[in-house]
Amino acid sequence: MSAAIDLLLEPDWIIPVEPAAIVLEGHALAVDQGRIVALLPASEAASRFQPRQHFRLPGQVLLPGLVNAHTHAAMTLLRGCADDLPLMRWLNEHIWPAENRVLSPQFVHDGTLLAAWEMLRGGITCFNDMYFFPDAAARAVHEAGIRAVLGMAVLEFASAYAVDADDYLAKGLKTRDAWRDQPELSFALAPHAPYTVADKTFERIATLAAQLDVPVHIHLHETLEEIDDSMRRFGVRPIRRLERLGLLNPGLIAVHAVHMQPDEVELLAQTGCAVAHCPTSNMKLASGIAPVAAMVAAGLRVGLGSDGAASNNRLDLLQEMRHAGLLAKVASGDATVLPAHRLLRMATLDGAAALGLDASIGSLVAGKWADLCAIRLDDWISRPCHDPASHVVYVADRGQVSHVWVGGILRIYDGLPVGTEPTRLIELAESWHNPRGTSHSASTLAS
Amino acid sequence: MSAAIDLLLEPDWIIPVEPAAIVLEGHALAVDQGRIVALLPASEAASRFQPRQHFRLPGQVLLPGLVNAHTHAAMTLLRGCADDLPLMRWLNEHIWPAENRVLSPQFVHDGTLLAAWEMLRGGITCFNDMYFFPDAAARAVHEAGIRAVLGMAVLEFASAYAVDADDYLAKGLKTRDAWRDQPELSFALAPHAPYTVADKTFERIATLAAQLDVPVHIHLHETLEEIDDSMRRFGVRPIRRLERLGLLNPGLIAVHAVHMQPDEVELLAQTGCAVAHCPTSNMKLASGIAPVAAMVAAGLRVGLGSDGAASNNRLDLLQEMRHAGLLAKVASGDATVLPAHRLLRMATLDGAAALGLDASIGSLVAGKWADLCAIRLDDWISRPCHDPASHVVYVADRGQVSHVWVGGILRIYDGLPVGTEPTRLIELAESWHNPRGTSHSASTLAS
Numbered sequence: 001m002s003a004a005i006d007l008l009l010e011p012d013w014i015i016p017v018e019p020a021a022i023v024l025e026g027h028a029l030a031v032d033q034g035r036i037v038a039l040l041p042a043s044e045a046a047s048r049f050q051p052r053q054h055f056r057l058p059g060q061v062l063l064p065g066l067v068n069a070h071t072h073a074a075m076t077l078l079r080g081c082a083d084d085l086p087l088m089r090w091l092n093e094h095i096w097p098a099e100n101r102v103l104s105p106q107f108v109h110d111g112t113l114l115a116a117w118e119m120l121r122g123g124i125t126c127f128n129d130m131y132f133f134p135d136a137a138a139r140a141v142h143e144a145g146i147r148a149v150l151g152m153a154v155l156e157f158a159s160a161y162a163v164d165a166d167d168y169l170a171k172g173l174k175t176r177d178a179w180r181d182q183p184e185l186s187f188a189l190a191p192h193a194p195y196t197v198a199d200k201t202f203e204r205i206a207t208l209a210a211q212l213d214v215p216v217h218i219h220l221h222e223t224l225e226e227i228d229d230s231m232r233r234f235g236v237r238p239i240r241r242l243e244r245l246g247l248l249n250p251g252l253i254a255v256h257a258v259h260m261q262p263d264e265v266e267l268l269a270q271t272g273c274a275v276a277h278c279p280t281s282n283m284k285l286a287s288g289i290a291p292v293a294a295m296v297a298a299g300l301r302v303g304l305g306s307d308g309a310a311s312n313n314r315l316d317l318l319q320e321m322r323h324a325g326l327l328a329k330v331a332s333g334d335a336t337v338l339p340a341h342r343l344l345r346m347a348t349l350d351g352a353a354a355l356g357l358d359a360s361i362g363s364l365v366a367g368k369w370a371d372l373c374a375i376r377l378d379d380w381i382s383r384p385c386h387d388p389a390s391h392v393v394y395v396a397d398r399g400q401v402s403h404v405w406v407g408g409i410l411r412i413y414d415g416l417p418v419g420t421e422p423t424r425l426i427e428l429a430e431s432w433h434n435p436r437g438t439s440h441s442a443s444t445l446a447s
Numbered sequence: 448m449s450a451a452i453d454l455l456l457e458p459d460w461i462i463p464v465e466p467a468a469i470v471l472e473g474h475a476l477a478v479d480q481g482r483i484v485a486l487l488p489a490s491e492a493a494s495r496f497q498p499r500q501h502f503r504l505p506g507q508v509l510l511p512g513l514v515n516a517h518t519h520a521a522m523t524l525l526r527g528c529a530d531d532l533p534l535m536r537w538l539n540e541h542i543w544p545a546e547n548r549v550l551s552p553q554f555v556h557d558g559t560l561l562a563a564w565e566m567l568r569g570g571i572t573c574f575n576d577m578y579f580f581p582d583a584a585a586r587a588v589h590e591a592g593i594r595a596v597l598g599m600a601v602l603e604f605a606s607a608y609a610v611d612a613d614d615y616l617a618k619g620l621k622t623r624d625a626w627r628d629q630p631e632l633s634f635a636l637a638p639h640a641p642y643t644v645a646d647k648t649f650e651r652i653a654t655l656a657a658q659l660d661v662p663v664h665i666h667l668h669e670t671l672e673e674i675d676d677s678m679r680r681f682g683v684r685p686i687r688r689l690e691r692l693g694l695l696n697p698g699l700i701a702v703h704a705v706h707m708q709p710d711e712v713e714l715l716a717q718t719g720c721a722v723a724h725c726p727t728s729n730m731k732l733a734s735g736i737a738p739v740a741a742m743v744a745a746g747l748r749v750g751l752g753s754d755g756a757a758s759n760n761r762l763d764l765l766q767e768m769r770h771a772g773l774l775a776k777v778a779s780g781d782a783t784v785l786p787a788h789r790l791l792r793m794a795t796l797d798g799a800a801a802l803g804l805d806a807s808i809g810s811l812v813a814g815k816w817a818d819l820c821a822i823r824l825d826d827w828i829s830r831p832c833h834d835p836a837s838h839v840v841y842v843a844d845r846g847q848v849s850h851v852w853v854g855g856i857l858r859i860y861d862g863l864p865v866g867t868e869p870t871r872l873i874e875l876a877e878s879w880h881n882p883r884g885t886s887h888s889a890s891t892l893a894s
Binding site for chain 2: 086117339378385
């Protein structure tokens with residue numbers, strides 16, 4: 001007798017990520033109550049299951065939903081407002097002044113909502129965020145129906161959100177308490193960077209992280225200035241300072257990790273830290289080239305991040321996969337490093353592992369959440385297709401993402417958002433952009 | 448009294464490329480008999496012109512058509528058939544054996560036709576090609592209505608196309624004669640590379656290029672192996688060998704130019720040579736990073752090329768612009784090099800100049816051919832848009848290209864090809880891909 005289930009998907013190809021580096025044809029994925037029930041030959045599925053919904057997905061490949069291991073979602077509203085500048089000038093002269101003018105819960109809600117839908121449109125089903133007003137971000141995440149790890153941001157200096165490190169922490173923890181029953185949401189402690197957080201605060205974060213069992217999400221070794229600054233102020237490079245403060249452990253998500261000496265790669269590997277590699281942001285800000293091939297060889301969990309839209313300018317993991325592969329090949333002088341299947345794993349399972357979520361998402365294994373994306377490989381400009389994995393990494397645009405599910409719930413159908421209207425999202429973006437707009441004080445946003 | 452013209456275009460923004468680095472609002476472009484008549488305020492256009500066709504293009508930016516300064520168009524049929532390999536293994540073990548199995552006029556026609564439509568779909572209106580059977584390519588170019596510079600390929604070794612260098616040259620020149628009255632077609636001598644062409648042949652090519660006033664299109668300084676090989680066989684690096692053979696002059700299009708010493712950049716600048724920079728191919732094959740910022744600073748004409756689909760795997764100048772910018776920034780450690788407007792110029796006017804066509808295409812100046820592309824910047828995933836030039840370079844996908852004209856003739860309308868059907872292009876690609884296909888002998892294409 002066949003079992004009733006919620007959903008059966010039959011694409012032309014399935015790349016489950018686990019087992020590694022395979023492409024299945026003639027298979028189906030069965031989903032019930034938000035979770036993957038089975039991945040099996042389509043012929044068997046027909047006799048074993050009675051699906052309430054049945055999607056045939058011709059010309060499409062089904063993958064685990066992509067995991068964006070580092071972003072500042074609300075910064076979609078600052079997209080393209082200051083390009084072609086190095087990090088510290090970009091921050092000091094453009095981004096921080098702009099944020100000072102506009103930062104509010106409404107800004108964070110609206111920017112995060114736009115970001116969530118932009119990410120869903122590109123097959124991203126989970127993101128790791130670091131920004132202000134996480135409560136406003138949580139509302140947007142919940143509304144869009146995406147999965148997220150929200151950072152409880154900590155800096156020493158005041159913003160519209162909080163006055164000092166203790167205040168940031170108190171507000172972050174309160175938000176975490178308020179949202180702790182939402183299965184799609186989890187939280188990380190998010191000290192901004194070594195140059196914006198004091199030792200005392202780092203110590204408190206290390207203690208809290210252990211007590212609460214939450215990850216610590218931090219920008220680390222992004223630029224040479226950061227390292228010089230640390231040498232001047234603390235006599236050691238930032239990674240050694242974090243080691244001293246007890247922060248190097250499997251809960252640490254080191255974002256960027258661009259300027260890494262071999263012993264530092266080894267140290268992160270030995271202590272079980274994870275890395276969020278952001279190739280586009282690192283190139284655009286001329287921060288440098290992270291030694292990703294060496295990190296992967298050392299056994300580090302390396303996920304991929306888009307960074308914020310202000311330094312990228314897209315929240316697009318298909319692009320980050322391509323850029324991670326291209327950059328690692330040319331930087332290492334070895335075209336064989338990070339082949340397509342490895343990049344697919346970085347954008348899914350390795351990203352999930354970096355966030356500590358690989359037991360529940362990141363591959364198409366029974367029992368995990370049905371976070372899924374289908375990508376069309378049959379449109380007329382991307383023919384012929386000799387290898388679906390190659391096509392996803394080297395050919396596909398996010399415009400080819402057809403359907404996206406989060407926890408078994410359809411969020412993108414044939415390229416369109418489910419549960420909201422594109423016109424509503426456009427109006428939201430324009431309300432912050434229009435210089436004559438009265439609803440928000442964003443008239444100088446792009447100055 | 449107002450003048451009758453063929454076409455008036457009124458987009459939200461126009462980036463004419465000349466004058467440099469401006470974005471016009473409230474302007475219109477007037478076109479008649481295939482050429483640009485005027486770029487003027489929309490209000491003036493209304494009184495001056497009576498257009499037979501009038502396109503309002505809300506939410507769209509109008510640019511000169513993009514110029515692909517180096518490709519092997521027919522290799523679309525080999526897209527993704529061998530990834531994650533270095534150049535010489537990729538050529539020797541995969542591409543050349545595959546070509547030996549399938550190379551024919553029909554292969555070149557069909558592959559070039561697919562490539563032409565893929566390029567048009569992405570706003571490319573002119574490409575510089577190097578492949579076998581240029582007569583077959585010319586038929587495809589004519590059929591698709593794109594502009595092209597077709598290479599008269601020359602190698603020392605035999606292929607299905609020709610038996611030796613003299614035979615390649617004779618066949619190339621015959622093709623040029625046959626097509627010389629087509630305004631959209633021109634020809635270049637295309638010696639494949641320093642490692643596949645003998646001195647005697649280069650001398651003959653130098654003489655012919657001067658006699659016929661055609662460019663010389665060659666792969667140059669792509670890999671370290673190429674340079675080592677030249678040192679061993681000729682005692683000099685390839686650029687010095689070409690200098691000795693009289694090939695360094697304004698007609699030379701040096702493709703890749705990755706491994707360049709400062710004196711070699713200087714030499715190319717002094718002799719007026721042009722460069723076709725192919726960032727994606729250079730990264731994917733781990734060939735190296737061309738010193739583009741230095742080349743541009745030295746005053747070299749640097750266009751952008753996609754290379755063939757087998758080493759990229761897309762023919763997409765929007766992607767090449769983005770990759771050229773990102774790579775130059777990170778390689779030079781300077782985020783301010785190659786800002787968005789400069790990249791737009793490389794993908795249009797500088798590419799045209801590299802091909803010797805800047806008097807007739809590459810910018811929106813009265814008298815030039817109306818080779819144009821319109822790109823939609825108003826879709827819901829790319830909002831907000833603070834700066835259209837930034838958005839074209841850092842945000843837009845080729846899927847956002849809405850309309851394309853070549854010589855004033857509409858080739859892409861709302862993302863779809865004009866004059867052919869997507870289904871026909873899909874069937875064409877599949878006829879070479881389907882392992883059970885009987886019409887072509889491509890069963891082992893992807894082996």
